[in-house]
Amino acid sequence: MAEITRKEFLLALISGGEHPRLAGIDLSGLDLEQVDLHGVDLTGADLSGCGLHRANLRGANFARANLTEADLSQADLVKARFPSAILYKARLDGANLDGADLQHALLKGATAVKARLHEADLRHCHADDADFRDAEFKGCNFTGATWVGADFRRAILVHVIGGPALEATRDYDGASPHAG
Numbered sequence: 001m002a003e004i005t006r007k008e009f010l011l012a013l014i015s016g017g018e019h020p021r022l023a024g025i026d027l028s029g030l031d032l033e034q035v036d037l038h039g040v041d042l043t044g045a046d047l048s049g050c051g052l053h054r055a056n057l058r059g060a061n062f063a064r065a066n067l068t069e070a071d072l073s074q075a076d077l078v079k080a081r082f083p084s085a086i087l088y089k090a091r092l093d094g095a096n097l098d099g100a101d102l103q104h105a106l107l108k109g110a111t112a113v114k115a116r117l118h119e120a121d122l123r124h125c126h127a128d129d130a131d132f133r134d135a136e137f138k139g140c141n142f143t144g145a146t147w148v149g150a151d152f153r154r155a156i157l158v159h160v161i162g163g164p165a166l167e168a169t170r171d172y173d174g175a176s177p178h179a180g
Contacts, residue, residue, distance in 0.1 A: 028066075038076075123162075 023043040031051040038058040048068040052075055061081045068088045072095050079099040087105055092112040100120045107127040115135045124144040133153045143162035 022045060023041050024045060025042070026046045027050055028046045029049040030047075032055060033051050033053045034055060035052070036056040037052075037060055038056045039060060040057075041061045042065050043061055043063045045062070045065045047062075047070050048066050050067070050070045052070060052072050054074045055072070056076045057072070057080050058076050058078045059080060060077075062085045063081055063083045064085060065082070066086045067082075067090050068086055069090060070087070071091045073091045074094040075092075075096075077092075077095050077097045077100050079101075080097070081101040082103075082105045083101055084104045085102075085106070087107045087110050089109040090107070090111075092110060092115050095112065095115045097112075097115060097120050098118040100117065102125045103121055103123045105122075105125045107125055107130050109129045110127065111131040112135050113131055113133045115132070117135060117140055118138040120137070120140045122140055122142050122145050126146050127150055128146055129149040130147070131151045132155050133151055134155060135152075136156045136158075137160055138156070138158045139160070140157075141161045145162070
């Protein structure tokens with residue numbers, strides 16, 4: 001596939017209607033800071049190394065997408081879908097992931113410092129060595145998730161199901177777990 005520029009992508013997005021289907025597209029390395037991709041279908045897309053800082057990705061579908069080392073910091077990811085997505089070493093610092101579906105997602109080495117995850121579905125996700133310092137987990141489902149070496153310092157865990165076994169994390173000093 002030919003390399004696409006930010007300008008070409010945005011023009012295609014505008015002409016594609018309100019919720020274009022971009023499944024399988026290769027946007028690796030593209031700077032899409034502050035772009036509005038709410039409700040877009042990016043199933044199986046390659047977004048590795050993509051800059052999506054402060055992007056509106058509300059309700060977007062990233063099923064089986066590759067977001068390795070993508071910058072999603074401060075992005076609006078409310079009700080975004082990431083089932084079986086690869087978020088290896090992705091940056092989610094300050095992102096809003098309320099209601100997000102992260103089932104079976106690979107979050108190994110990801111950072112989600114000060115991220116907000118209310119009612120997020122984290123069943124069977126793999127978040128070994130991830131950094132969740134100061135993150136808020138309220139009403140989340142962690143059933144079957146792995147967290148070996150993860151950092152939960154000062155994280156808030158309220159009304160969670162199958163929450164991370166804090167003793168298996170790298171550092172949980174100051175985390176406030178509250179069973180639901």
